[in-house]
Amino acid sequence: MSLTLDPTTTAEGGSAAPSSPAPAPSRAGRLVRNTPIGVWIAAALLAFLVLAAIAPSVFLRQDPFEIDPANAFQSPDGLHLFGTDQNGRDVFSRVIAGTGQSLLLGLAATAIGLILGCALGITAGVSGRWLDSAICRFVEILFAFPGLLLALIVIAVSGTGVVTAAIAVGVGSAPGYARMLRTQTLQVVAAPYVETALALGRSTSHILWHTIVPNVARPLFVLVTLGIGQAIVWASSLSFLGLGAQPPAAEWGAMLADGRNYLQVAWWIAAFPGIFITLAALTTTVVGHHLQRRLEAEV
Numbered sequence: 001m002s003l004t005l006d007p008t009t010t011a012e013g014g015s016a017a018p019s020s021p022a023p024a025p026s027r028a029g030r031l032v033r034n035t036p037i038g039v040w041i042a043a044a045l046l047a048f049l050v051l052a053a054i055a056p057s058v059f060l061r062q063d064p065f066e067i068d069p070a071n072a073f074q075s076p077d078g079l080h081l082f083g084t085d086q087n088g089r090d091v092f093s094r095v096i097a098g099t100g101q102s103l104l105l106g107l108a109a110t111a112i113g114l115i116l117g118c119a120l121g122i123t124a125g126v127s128g129r130w131l132d133s134a135i136c137r138f139v140e141i142l143f144a145f146p147g148l149l150l151a152l153i154v155i156a157v158s159g160t161g162v163v164t165a166a167i168a169v170g171v172g173s174a175p176g177y178a179r180m181l182r183t184q185t186l187q188v189v190a191a192p193y194v195e196t197a198l199a200l201g202r203s204t205s206h207i208l209w210h211t212i213v214p215n216v217a218r219p220l221f222v223l224v225t226l227g228i229g230q231a232i233v234w235a236s237s238l239s240f241l242g243l244g245a246q247p248p249a250a251e252w253g254a255m256l257a258d259g260r261n262y263l264q265v266a267w268w269i270a271a272f273p274g275i276f277i278t279l280a281a282l283t284t285t286v287v288g289h290h291l292q293r294r295l296e297a298e299v
Contacts, residue, residue: 112170117177125185165244225288229281
């Protein structure tokens with residue numbers, strides 16, 4: 001006679017307690033597990049830059065504008081972490097003090113580019129064929145010029161300065177935003193919920209502001225994150241050429257221009273502002289691409 005053991009019966013004949021199901025991982029746990037370590041490092045560096053921009057006094061050790069010719073061209077040491085420049089100013093303090101202006105330039109330029117891009121792209125997406133075609137031809141003409149060259153044309157017409165540099169970079173980035181937003185608008189307009197709103201008798205303005213714009217604006221945060229890094233590089237390039245922030249402003253591009261003449265005797269004057277420009281562009285791009293992949297996965 002064979003004996004079949006019940007899987008819930010122990011060897012001593014008792015009943016084993018049923019195993020409880022493993023608890024489902026929390027949303028925070030899934031976020032930590034699904035986020036690569038490189039993205040966390042980029043996010044931490046970006047948080048450091050934002051904190052330095054908002055509260056530079058937390059990191060400042062010396063006055064970034066204090067001139068001390070006796071200590072000019074001091075190499076990095078315990079007192080001057082990034083060394084001193086040709087005027088004896090502490091490079092670390094100037095880099096930290098310039099974080100706010102450099103990030104603000106990037107944010108302002110990105111905002112201007114998005115506003116212009118939204119105006120062109122959404123208008124083209126919801127308009128009739130002739131207006132859509134006219135806007136597309138205008139954007140294509142702007143695309144004939146590289147973004148930085150278009151910014152230089154704006155500066156040549158408007159003059160130099162920080163505000164002009166932000167406007168110029170915004171205008172230079174607007175065509176790219178306009179093309180992406182037009183494509184997004186066309187997809188939203190063809191969506192079933194827009195047809196449903198039309199069938200319910202909603203007005204055109206109501207559909208535009210309560211249905212189309214909110215759905216088109218959803219990926220804008222990702223576009224902003226990706227665009228800030230590019231805008232910072234472009235704004236720093238204009239300052240490097242003497243068309244943006246002017247010395248003695250503690251702005252990364254202007255500092256890079258100041259240090260280019262002393263690379264053989266004091267490489268740190270130009271190296272550290274350049275490293276921070278690279279960090280700002282790299283961290284915002286990495287975080288932006290990660291957010292874009294998560295947004296596409298949710299859709």
